[in-house]
Amino acid sequence: MTWFVNYIVDDAISPADRGLAYGDGVFETIHATPVSLLQLDNHLARLYKGLNKLGMSLSPQRKQELEDFLLSDILPLVSVDSVVKIIVTRGEGGRGYLPPEEPSHTVCIGILPCPDYSLQQQQGVSLSISPVTVSSNRFLAGIKHLNRLENVLAKQHLSDSDFEAIMLDDKGDVIECIQSNIFWFKGGKIYTPSLEFSGVEGTYRKQIIEHFDGDVQLGSFKLNDVLSADEVFITNSLMKIVPVINIADTAFVYGSLTKALQHEIQKKEENAIR
Incomplete structure (x- = not known):
């Protein structure tokens, strides 16, 4: 099980992250094979829709950064059927429930074993x-x-x-x-x-x-x-x-x-x- 936090190998986030404190974020679980991230466009579209609804949209540059990382860095690590999980939170900041005016997104990406549902x-x-x-x-x-x-x-x-x-x-x-x-x-x-x-x-x-x-x-x-x-x-x-x-x-x-x-x-x- 491998995790990246903000595109660096890591498995920890700040206790002050709003995703931990308030569930202030969204996630996706993608079926990955050694040659493809299945339905990637649909998963990313739902991810971006969720972020928009929560008032913390990713900029075009941040979207491109995420998509490039998934295809260039994550996909080559997939050797068997796997799950690629993406978690995006608003990051730290704000006061109580009131979020900061500009989010400092935390992006977590994990590669996990894929469950077998064939039976x-x-x-x-x-x-x-x-x-x-x-x-x-x-x-x-x-x-x-x-x-x-x-x-x-x-x-x-x-x-x-x-x-x-x-x-x-x-x-x-x-x-x-x-x-x-x-x-x-x-x-x-x-x-x-x-x-x-x-x-x-x-x-x-x-x-x-x-x-x-x-x-x-x-x-x-x-x-x-x-x-x-x-x-x-x-x-x-x-x-x-x-x-x-x-x-x-x-x-x-x-x-x-x-x-x-x-x-x-x-x-x-x-x-x-x-």
């Missing part, structure tokens, strides 16, 4: 319903900010027999899973929550919405909408597409639509790497 991709997984609800806040919706306590609490409630848990908001709307986005097929169409007020707009979610050769319905949905689906699957940039075969004792098939989508997206990724 889950092939056999499917079980989900439960988390007792931990997701907060609604349109100012933070969509971005991958550093305030993830709801997910931490939900993970602690997850039983060993379940791979993931569906998280609802206070109105009972389905939002996402603890570390993945949720989709389902119904009548040949794909459905997924809009994430207008809550949740993380996953890069794999974006890829499916943009490239699925069919109808994708985004909106507000209840748990019964998911439980009445024909097929259900979850996604993130590391696990890709993982079929769901059980949700709180309701069984689902790992069906032909999910298998076809897995194959289609995999081909697109292989072509992109070439």
Whole structure:
């Protein structure tokens, strides 16, 4: 496990860093192979969107510095399937919650072992319903900010027999899973929550919405909408597409639509790497 802090090999930040004190920052986890950082453009776009929303945009020069470092310094270090994690905070400064007028960004980049989700991709997984609800806040919706306590609490409630848990908001709307986005097929169409007020707009979610050769319905949905689906699957940039075969004792098939989508997206990724 190797870490860089502000582009120098290091694994420590100041106790006064606002990312530590307030979760004042954003992060990305990128699947890396020896020849490519998969979906790098989408990850960076979400990173920059999050920084913009938090009022600490990177300058064009800082963006270029980050992108050059990832491709010129980080990618050559990747010898096997890995995870490249990027954390950008506002750095030090300000008084209490009031941030400094100009951020002094802290940029942390790590190369970590990549988990193997091949078994889950092939056999499917079980989900439960988390007792931990997701907060609604349109100012933070969509971005991958550093305030993830709801997910931490939900993970602690997850039983060993379940791979993931569906998280609802206070109105009972389905939002996402603890570390993945949720989709389902119904009548040949794909459905997924809009994430207008809550949740993380996953890069794999974006890829499916943009490239699925069919109808994708985004909106507000209840748990019964998911439980009445024909097929259900979850996604993130590391696990890709993982079929769901059980949700709180309701069984689902790992069906032909999910298998076809897995194959289609995999081909697109292989072509992109070439």
